[in-house]
Amino acid sequence: MNVRALIVAAGGANYGSLCEACRRIGVDAHLSDDPARIADATHVILPGVGAAAQAMGALRARGLDRALRELRRPLLGVCLGMQLLYEHSAEGDVDGLGLLRGRVRRLPAAPRWPHMGWNTLAPRMADHPLLRDIGRDDWFYFVHGYAADDDGATLAAAEHGAPFAAVVARGHVHGTQFHPEKSAAAGRRLLANFFAL
Template sequence: MSVVVVDSGGANIASVLHALRRLGEEPEFTADPDRIRRASRVLLPGVGAAGRAMDVLRGHGLVDVIRNLTQPVLGICLGMQLLFESSEEGDVPLLGLIPARVRRLRGGPGLRVPHMGWNALRRQADDPVGDLLDGAWCYFVHSYAAPTGAWTLASSYHGEAFSAVVRTGNFLGAQFHPERSAAAGSRLLRAFLSS
């Protein structure tokens, strides 16, 4: 099986690659459209700004490549947000695979933004991935989040409910960092790799 991690200009690449190697995979880190199309599994990681990530994907000619992938794809953190239509962060259009807008988390008394830390997941849909992660504690670092909807497999809460795990067709997304979420993160990565 060939596993590709897309170069989307993010900063968490080394930890994602290391997590995949711990599971016995030899991932390739690339922005080459042909290698991405030929991969058995594709991961779209990201940390940073949505506009910058979309600029990097456009610059590599990857926007339509990613939209048209038919193999399993996993978006991580910002990579999950990129699956949606648009983001309030710079009012930027995203990949448009899920019909909703990513919004800034609301702060408040005792609630810091960015949201950084461990939060529990709550299953929202009858799906093997949602079942696998129900009640799991996962590590989040984000200022923007996607609303819950028909696409939500699991949600979490930081002043408001938000999508923690989403699915649309062959695209799966995790707002949390599986590579930093201990056993729960490994379960998600294993499920994705074996899907």
């Protein structure tokens, strides 16, 4: 199947890096905020830089929240985009898309807040295709102050003060709390795994 990748572009954040990261692995990803284009894509990435309340507002204003809820093809939320998949975020006390059960909470203040830098993963379901060729020795770039609970949807956890969900999946809905597009070779492998789903 030919990949028709779409990056949900709502809210003026950083999409160029994600587009380029896709291009480097041979995937031509298009940017759009048109709900009809989302329905037509084979793979959808929901990025996000910014604060949760603002980002949800931007999705709702364009009817993208409904389009994302109706989607049945593989979806990957990245960083804030992953947090928006959940029922609720404590950042701005805002309801999310509710595609994953659970809540996004503020990370503990210690040892540092926010969590910024390169960290490793503790796989919980290492045989999931999204984690193919990715293990405990791979480093990923995180930059976030809030995170989802390490629960049944967790494919791999990371730890910063407390364990949190770093890679999640339930059905067609996936998320990474880190930025694969900023995580050098390991990030490239994860994106390639997503487009192979």
